Amino acid sequence: MKKPMNWSKISLIIAAVLLAAIPFVSDSRTWLILLTQIFIFSILAMSYDVLLGYAGMVSFGHAMFFGIGAYTTAVLLDRFEPTLLVFSLSIAAGMLIAGIISFFVGLLTLRLKDHFFAMLTLALSGLFLVLAEKWRSVTNGNDGFTFSAPDVFRDRAVFYLTVLALLVVVYFALRRFTNSPLGRVLIAVRENEQRTKALGYRTLAYKVIASVVAGVTASLAGSLYVVSLRFVNTSVMAMDVTLDALLMTIIGGVGTLIGPIIGAGIIELAQHYLSDLAGEYPLFERWIIFFGILYILAVIFFPTGIAGFFKSLFSRRRRPEADAPPLEPAKPEVPR
């Protein structure tokens, strides 16, 4: 049987190609930097979506993995020659450390339910933040430090394209992960953990796997983030980072992967334009209040997020057909 065209995949590839063309048709440095930030936070928000949207866990400690990636890359690029090789190795090292820590953090915290889990992750994240502040010989505390990025990234367009390529790779890798049998079990755990256990699954192991995947991906985002700034301080481990990832995921649509990318775009653009307006209108000096209003409106009008809203809109349009009793028995592709 001919396989149906996967329109969402095709439209994403077209979007990626159009975004890749931007540096060749526009010389706006501001836009390149802004879009690079959006891509980086999209990776972070997608990593959070694995936890929240697929495994159903609200973590307040996600910034710790972002920070681990950020510091590993910053410290290695600062201590060694800032070459592409060191940059690549620093990303790998950050992901490895984040993977190991998220494994143990997962084992420790994921036995707990809901708010107990959230509180323990918050506490552990706070512990890592204090560690970063006190370990001045490595991190220079809250003052942070600047470092050099590989020469090739002096051209912002190259870095932009690198981050875009990584975003595409991460998206398709996570999509594969969430559509795999393992991803299905994670959704089952999110929906009803007791029931999943009763089907014979050791749910803790699945939640730990989700925690490791999310931690490793967040670390990659952290590595890219500090290279875009050429600076790191303890703010990369602050609660704000986790809250941004949480809001990007909720506004964009949990459990969709594409939603967090949309959410990252909306939040980064809103932050940029609202703070810009402060220069012209004093009212917007308190732009964070408008930002809060934006969040409230988004949650009221799009409770399932923007991607979730459109998904349900399309499925509502399709449903009358699906509900109609078939004239002849359907011949589904059942597993053989």
Added chain:
Amino acid sequence: MEPLLRMDDVHTHIGQYHILQGVSFEARAGEVGVLLGRNGAGKTTTLKTILGLTPASGGRVSFGGTDVTKKRTHAISRSGIGYVPEDQGIFSTLTVEENMKVAMTRETEETRKKLDTVLELFPDLKTFWKKDGGHLSGGQKQMLAMARAFVGNSKLLLIDEPSKGLAPIIIEKVMEAIQEMKQHTTIVLVEQNFMMASRIGDTYTLIDDGRTVQSGRMADLAGNDELKRKYLGIG
């Protein structure tokens, strides 16, 4: 012959409440054993205790001759016990196909055969194969829940109130399905509908206030009006 499942003086606490205060019963291979009793007697808790969802605080549960009292739920399930909860426990955002695949923890020739059997029993599932579990009707959800438990590697099926909230025509279908499943597996059934229970059950265990009060062959209970009146409020 050693029974497939045996509960000996099992006690279960949920929080500070002492729910099961001495439940004992046996389920023999190839039979349908029905747990009967009024609302709140402890029937559902008995099923949950067998599966370790509400672990026993005393007594012994053995399955296939092995003590499973202290085992974890996933390990008990993997040893060959399937469960159809009262609320069906369908994963609503997964399709019917995905619900079935999650249940087939290992895809073997045997599970594929079981899948064929179950799709013959519940042809509606084929029609809604790609539909989300949350969009099914109550009866379809019940069929999916039973099918899902059946395709797992289950030697024993625990089914909790399969007729609850269903239309009579659907109840009839569910009964036929249980009769068919009985050919392949042992069943422990919790059922309030005595008509249904007496038609498909081979043995009964009466539970009252968390204790086993009487066990025996279903045919004997059907003729004992006093017992039915006292513990089931019928007859």
